Amino acid sequence: MKTSVIVFPASNCDRDAAVALEQATGKPPAMVWHAETDLPDTDLVVLPGGFSYGDYLRSGAMAARSPIMRSVVEKAKAGTPVIGICNGFQILTEAGLLPGALLRNAGLNFVCRTVTLKVENNQSIFASAFEKGQTVDFPVAHHDGNYFADKETLDRLESEGRIVFRYVDNPNGSARDIAGIMNDAGNVLGLMPHPERVISPLLGGVDGALFFKGLVEAAAR
Amino acid sequence: MKARITVTLKSGVLDPQGKAIEGALHGLGFADAADVRQGKIIEMKLDETNETAARARVEDMCRKLLANPVMENYSIEISA
Numbered sequence: 001m002k003t004s005v006i007v008f009p010a011s012n013c014d015r016d017a018a019v020a021l022e023q024a025t026g027k028p029p030a031m032v033w034h035a036e037t038d039l040p041d042t043d044l045v046v047l048p049g050g051f052s053y054g055d056y057l058r059s060g061a062m063a064a065r066s067p068i069m070r071s072v073v074e075k076a077k078a079g080t081p082v083i084g085i086c087n088g089f090q091i092l093t094e095a096g097l098l099p100g101a102l103l104r105n106a107g108l109n110f111v112c113r114t115v116t117l118k119v120e121n122n123q124s125i126f127a128s129a130f131e132k133g134q135t136v137d138f139p140v141a142h143h144d145g146n147y148f149a150d151k152e153t154l155d156r157l158e159s160e161g162r163i164v165f166r167y168v169d170n171p172n173g174s175a176r177d178i179a180g181i182m183n184d185a186g187n188v189l190g191l192m193p194h195p196e197r198v199i200s201p202l203l204g205g206v207d208g209a210l211f212f213k214g215l216v217e218a219a220a221r
Numbered sequence: 222m223k224a225r226i227t228v229t230l231k232s233g234v235l236d237p238q239g240k241a242i243e244g245a246l247h248g249l250g251f252a253d254a255a256d257v258r259q260g261k262i263i264e265m266k267l268d269e270t271n272e273t274a275a276r277a278r279v280e281d282m283c284r285k286l287l288a289n290p291v292m293e294n295y296s297i298e299i300s301a
Contacts, residue, residue: 057286057287058289061286061289065285065286093291094289099291100291101289101291101292103234103235103292104235104236104237104238105237106235106237107237108237108238108240108241146235148234148235148291148292149291150291173235
C-alpha cells in the first residue's frame, strides 16, 4: 500500500504521521510539499496536524487553497481514502471535503491532554478495527477544535452514521461531542485527536497503532 | 479603488474571544459592555476603477477565501 503525507509550512505532526504509516504499511510514505501540484500514485493521503500558515485568517484556510489541495480534492472525489488529523481536519472543512467548521475552543484554552473517544460507527474503513461503542484513548492538542455546523447538517451526520468518534468528556465545546466525522461517500475522515501520537507503549498507548493498522487493512481490501 | 471588508462571526456562533474581552471590560469598570463580539477587517487596493465591478470582485474573494460562510458574515465597503 502506497501512502502520502502532505507537508504544509508549519505542519508539525507530519513526521509522526509518517512513522505511524510506516509502522502500519512497512513502507515510508511519500512526503509531499504543499507547493507540488500532483500527488504521487497513492492509496491513502494524510493531512497532518500542525499550525499551517500560522493559522492565519482561519485555521486551515490558507492550506486548503495550497496548490497540492486541488489534486487531493480530485483524489478524494475519485474515492481515494483521505484523513485529516487536527489541523488536517480544519483543512478538510475549509476545502469543502467535509461539512461544518472548527471554531475556537469554547473554554478559550488550548487543550492538550489525552481524551477518551467512543467509537460511534465502525462500518467504514476508518474504525473497522474497533467495536461499535468501545472507547479508545487519543491525545488532543488544539485551540480550534470546537466543531460547528447548523442543526440540519448535524442531524444529517447523525442519521447517516457519519459521526465516527465522539468525545466521552467534551474538551472543547464541540457540537454533539463530535471528535471525528466522515464524508457521505465514506472515504474522507476528519479527526481532531491524534492517533499517530499513540502508536507504541513507549508513547503512552497503542490505540493509534490499531487505528492505522485497521485503516490500512480496510483500505487495501 | 480601495476595499474594506469586515468579517464577523454569525449571530449564534459562540465567540469566546468576545466573551473574554467583555469580561476584561467588566473588570475595568465598563459594566455596561454587553454582547461583545470580535471580528476582523481586511483592507486592500484594487486596479479596478468601476465601483460595481470592484465590489463584485471582492465578493468573489470573500466567497473563495476571505470569509467562511459556515460561521461568518461579511460586509464590503468600496471607496475611491
